[in-house]
Amino acid sequence: MGKVLGGVALAAAPARAAAPMPTGSGVTLIRGGYVMTMDPGRGDLPGADILVRDGRIAEIGPGLPVPAGAEVIEAANCVVLPGFVDAHTHGSISQMRGLYGATAETAFFPVTNRLSAHYAPEDTYVGILLSAVESAASGITTSANFFDLVRDRDHAEAGLKALQDAPIRARLLYGMKSKTAADAIDLDHVEEWRRGWEGRSAGGLLSLGVAWRLPGALDDAAAWAIKTREWETARSLGLPLQVHVSGTVPGRAEAMFDALIAREMLRPGLQVIHATDARPDQLEALEAAGAGLVVTPLSEHRVGYGLTRLDGFAGVSRLGFGIDGSGLAGFTDMFALMRLAALTMAGAARDEKAAQPRRLLELATLGGARALGLDAEVGVLAPGRKADLQAVRFDALNLAGFDGGDPSSLLVYSGRPENVALVMLGGRVVKRDGHLVGVDVPALLARARRSIRAVRARAG
Ligand SMILES: [Zn+2]
Numbered sequence: 001m002g003k004v005l006g007g008v009a010l011a012a013a014p015a016r017a018a019a020p021m022p023t024g025s026g027v028t029l030i031r032g033g034y035v036m037t038m039d040p041g042r043g044d045l046p047g048a049d050i051l052v053r054d055g056r057i058a059e060i061g062p063g064l065p066v067p068a069g070a071e072v073i074e075a076a077n078c079v080v081l082p083g084f085v086d087a088h089t090h091g092s093i094s095q096m097r098g099l100y101g102a103t104a105e106t107a108f109f110p111v112t113n114r115l116s117a118h119y120a121p122e123d124t125y126v127g128i129l130l131s132a133v134e135s136a137a138s139g140i141t142t143s144a145n146f147f148d149l150v151r152d153r154d155h156a157e158a159g160l161k162a163l164q165d166a167p168i169r170a171r172l173l174y175g176m177k178s179k180t181a182a183d184a185i186d187l188d189h190v191e192e193w194r195r196g197w198e199g200r201s202a203g204g205l206l207s208l209g210v211a212w213r214l215p216g217a218l219d220d221a222a223a224w225a226i227k228t229r230e231w232e233t234a235r236s237l238g239l240p241l242q243v244h245v246s247g248t249v250p251g252r253a254e255a256m257f258d259a260l261i262a263r264e265m266l267r268p269g270l271q272v273i274h275a276t277d278a279r280p281d282q283l284e285a286l287e288a289a290g291a292g293l294v295v296t297p298l299s300e301h302r303v304g305y306g307l308t309r310l311d312g313f314a315g316v317s318r319l320g321f322g323i324d325g326s327g328l329a330g331f332t333d334m335f336a337l338m339r340l341a342a343l344t345m346a347g348a349a350r351d352e353k354a355a356q357p358r359r360l361l362e363l364a365t366l367g368g369a370r371a372l373g374l375d376a377e378v379g380v381l382a383p384g385r386k387a388d389l390q391a392v393r394f395d396a397l398n399l400a401g402f403d404g405g406d407p408s409s410l411l412v413y414s415g416r417p418e419n420v421a422l423v424m425l426g427g428r429v430v431k432r433d434g435h436l437v438g439v440d441v442p443a444l445l446a447r448a449r450r451s452i453r454a455v456r457a458r459a460g
Helices: 091-096 108-116 121-137 153-165 187-195 221-236 252-262 280-289 297-303 334-349 357-372 408-414 441-459
Strands: 027-036 044-053 056-061 071-074 078-082 084-089 140-147 169-174 206-212 241-245 270-274 292-295 319-321 389-393 420-425 428-432
Touching (some): 027 420, 084 357, 091 140, 091 153, 108 441, 121 153, 187 221, 292 357, 297 334, 319 334, 319 357, 334 357
Parallel strands (some): 084 140
Antiparallel strands (some): 044 056, 078 389, 420 428
8 A cells, every 4th residue: 555645744753863774675666746857868757656676766657567565655746856966065063053143253164163173073973963864854865075174083983973874875075173274184094984985885875085175375385285195195095075166355266266277186076166256267177177066055145155156157067056064054955055046047147037947956966966976876867876866745835836737946936845755865765754764853953952052161
């Protein structure tokens, strides 16, 4: 008998904050949804079924037979689409949400640097777990975590453990102790993890990368020696890396981008983050080098990196969206991010047609997967791909009135995380009937409150 999305909440969740999420091994048929494959050759399939077997999509089409023993999930009143890809986030600061004000002392960087210096491994664990759980609840199935407050190896292990416990596919990008220090990444630890990564990867859900930063002063030869060694180590280990190209000081981001080009450091597997006002020739160099680009409109607008004008990135083929940390963005909400990007484009262009909802959904799914180099596995719904998907229910007040057809505009302008009824990660249901599976949310919220209270007490 089929399970109907939108039924009653599940019974009491287990006491753990989150249970390890092995890849699904069963057979599931998701039946009758409006399927947006986001696969350029496949398009939309109204009223189609998705057969999931051993963690991957086996078949998509109308009226598929139900295999013996399969679980059937009815999705007749839903749009089914790939899970969102958050191509850049900072999980460990989730519990700092609400602390950032609008003065020099209470702005994002001073508060984050002051408080994170008093983090214990528990705080790192809670922040990253909270971020990943909020992500899963909002339809995000892949997340690239720029893990840059690694105070020591205990914090590193705590961050890794959080992602192992979380219901998410993630890339852990190993970084420095703080956001501003010129100190080096613990490359010995990165190499140790790399050698034994399979045992740390939560059944293949996690991959490893490097959270890299450029020197604070771009003429600092000693700092460049450290940064170049980090870049070369990442390359020799075959690890992807991300680097911020941003700043509120005029000319800073432009000079950072020029430095990457001059030193021939753009390469496949590297993602430039932000680059809000990049010049066309800089983006051409990025594209020619095979590098990716991730823009994070919610945080870019908040901290004053400029307006995120997607029309400026039209020639970038590996372009994705990032939340950039719910602590800064305010929440982990890809719907709100798409909406802000759309409104910014249309407002700046004085033309509502400048924002194409389908394009925004593509960037939130396949685009992010391409930017991260994961598009052979996730980002579209197609046979052989990982069964990372979400179903958004139509019958909610904020979606009422929609009567079928292309739901792109509805999702971008009206969608909310609460409308995500089902999330599947590698064939395993992690959100069902609008409720996370195996996550004790009240316990997690209490743990986050205890964490930030203790951090603020230690910081004095
Ligand atoms: Zn960032």
